[in-house]
Amino acid sequence: MHRHEGHDACHGDVADMLARAEAVCRERGLQFTPLRREVMEAVAEAGKAQGAYDIAEKLSAPGKRVAPVSVYRALDFLMQQGLVHRIASRNAFIPCAHGHAPGEGVVFLICRTCGGVDEASSEMLEDGLDRTLKRAGFTPAHSILEVEGDCGACRERQQAG
Numbered sequence: 001m002h003r004h005e006g007h008d009a010c011h012g013d014v015a016d017m018l019a020r021a022e023a024v025c026r027e028r029g030l031q032f033t034p035l036r037r038e039v040m041e042a043v044a045e046a047g048k049a050q051g052a053y054d055i056a057e058k059l060s061a062p063g064k065r066v067a068p069v070s071v072y073r074a075l076d077f078l079m080q081q082g083l084v085h086r087i088a089s090r091n092a093f094i095p096c097a098h099g100h101a102p103g104e105g106v107v108f109l110i111c112r113t114c115g116g117v118d119e120a121s122s123e124m125l126e127d128g129l130d131r132t133l134k135r136a137g138f139t140p141a142h143s144i145l146e147v148e149g150d151c152g153a154c155r156e157r158q159q160a161g
């Protein structure tokens with residue numbers, strides 16, 4: 001199982017994530033607009049999964065309101081480029097500091113106690129899912145699995161207390 005250290009999936013240095021986003025956009029001939037950059041930065045700095053309304057509120061200032069619909073558009077773009085992940089069960093977003101291989105399945109491990117999110121991938125899990133999908137005659141557009149439970153740190157705190 002492939003795991004990322006830390007309590008949030010793919011969390012890394014904010015400057016590195018912004019540099020990666022700029023490079024991805026440049027390589028693909030896409031615009032990394034000021035709003036896309038601000039949204040990417042807000043997601044990267046948060047340290048936890050957050051919703052579009054939270055991001056819009058963070059980016060808004062007196063006299064400068066950022067509409068949630070604009071944030072959603074920026075998040076859609078960032079997801080399409082593999083720069084952020086959406087945690088569907090929370091309708092929240094987390095940064096991704098690295099690229100994923102085509103067809104690589106992603107498993108999000110979501111702590112119900114602290115809200116932390118870890119990311120994992122497993123070749124065995126992907127193989128099993130592929131067999132199940134083939135038997136069902138189903139062709140997925142993408143595959144993301146979310147598992148909710150207790151992370152090791154919270155479990156240890158509960159056992160100690």
